[in-house]
């Protein structure tokens with residue numbers, strides 16, 4: 209959540225920062241801001257999306273700057289709460305959460321600081337400023353020769369005159385008040401502040417005393433540094449680094465750094481100089497598309513290819529000899545994820561248990577990490593995360609590693625944080641997903657799980673999976689036929705849009721699909737919706753059913769199909785309308801069915817790849833019909849880097 213970017217180079221920083229923020233907008237889009245530094249720091253910030261800054265780029269002239277696109281945690285998405293926050297000689301952007309901000313703020317207020325925003329970021333900045341003043345005072349008291357600093361630090365210049373700059377505390381460090389390298393003093397101030405902070409964060413900071421660098425620090429939040437030919441960029445994600453860098457330097461947790469145009473000076477928690485690790489990056493820039501088309505519909509259209517490529521690429525880059533050897537020994541699999549990734553885990557439980565007879569447990573990452581889970585060495589732990597940056601999933605994975613489990617991740621982001629932690633990394637071959645609602649990445653995750661289920665069936669049960677593998681080669685073509693004939697689903701979306709509540713029900717893997725179908729609808733249309741096991745409705749939830757309800761029954765698993773049909777009869781008797789989505793033509797004639805959609809038939813192992821597509825398309829067309837932005841639904845962000 210929140211995207212940060214910084215640029216140092218020979219060109220106007222604001223333009224590069226704007227491009228970076230546009231690429232990072234998937235991380236949050238409720239407010240936005242840029243600070244640049246020339247003789248002074250200039251800041252512009254607005255509530256709203258990144259493009260609200262476009263008209264101001266020409267007046268921000270500095271060659272060094274930082275920017276931020278926000279997903280609000282502390283304080284409403286107002287202009288005042290937007291980043292960058294300024295105080296003293298500093299301007300900061302921050303991604304993360306400071307958990308002890310209230311206590312620190314209280315102490316700082318007692319020390320004379322005043323705050324203008326509700327954010328934890330402003331608290332962090334004042335803490336750095338406080339430490340900086342103390343360090344400079346200590347330093348000047350110990351030295352009689354002052355260096356001559358040529359910077360005028362009197363005040364920030366606010367070009368738009370709409371941003372109030374943070375108040376300075378009573379003690380203000382003056383120019384020339386210290387004799388050490390000012391950049392080192394800033395780094396020391398950040399280092400000391402970090403020791404007082406709990407939570408997760410990545411920051412970029414400008415200082416009017418050091419006009420040739422950007423200061424950075426991080427803890428449990430992503431921050432990459434790219435050094436190009438004549439520029440340096442810092443960013444939350446590879447996609448904002450720009451085309452000029454082939455490698456990214458990775459800042460370790462609790463390190464602080466000063467990024468210059470041609471080098472980075474980095475220090476660890478003890479302020480000992482450290483070398484940064486470098487990783488090569490694959491630029492996965494989003495292609496600009498015809499703006500008539502939303503990313504979401506384009507990405508649903510890419511589901512068939514994602515399925516095909518992910519299945520074909522299963523195990524690429526993984527030591528499959530060692531992985532298979534370990535899999536032979538396991539008697540349990542533990543799956544964790546959040547949101548859609550969790551739903552792919554629920555599907556996988558049914559698939560793997562049925563195919564390979566291995567016991568599978570599933571948990572939501574934010575629950576797993578706080579429940580003191582029992583860990584056995586014969587367990588394969590699998591974390592699933594499209595972005596590879598979801599805080600809860602990363603912490604759950606770290607916990608499993610600490611508990612001695614062998615770990616695997618399924619992710620769509622080859623350079624993400626999660627890939628640096630797990631023993632085995634399986635990449636979904638979906639290409640970057642921009643729409644906030646996960647669509648093709650869900651299909652990619654299912655494709656990995658299906659391939660894993662087949663592998664486990666072979667190595668644990670000696671199952672001959674040849675015919676299933678042949679069948680798998682046909683699935684993407686069946687998926688494509690659904691995409692190609694989406695007009696029928698567009699028409700069905702009107703029925704959905706007219707309902708007061710929409711219930712998705714199913715059994716076995718269809719229950720997992722119901723969960724995901726419901727999530728798609730609620731997140732982009734803001735309609736009330738629930739995904740339920742079909743047999744569970746009458747234990748309470750059926751009380752909600754009325755003639756204003758629509759119940760979508762998903763029926764693709766033969767041995768429980770009749771039972772879901774029975775549940776549809778029960779809701780019909782209470783006035784609900786029924787939409788049946790099935791691959792079994794015989795149920796279409798059932799008297800309770802008001803509307804239907806017939807899926808192509810495939811073995812049940814593959815059906816979740818097909819049955820989710822009409823649900824994604826229906827959700828998309830409902831959102832379009834209501835004139836909502838399906839790519840950027842309210843209150844959401846694509847990458848949830850805070851817990």
Ligand code: F6R
Pocket residue numbers: 546547548549550592593594595596597598601644645646647727728731846847848
């Ligand atoms: C829903 C959606 C979210 C994500 C969840 C986990 O469409 O996108 O529910 O699935 O935030 O994100 P990742 O997979 O990046 O860990």
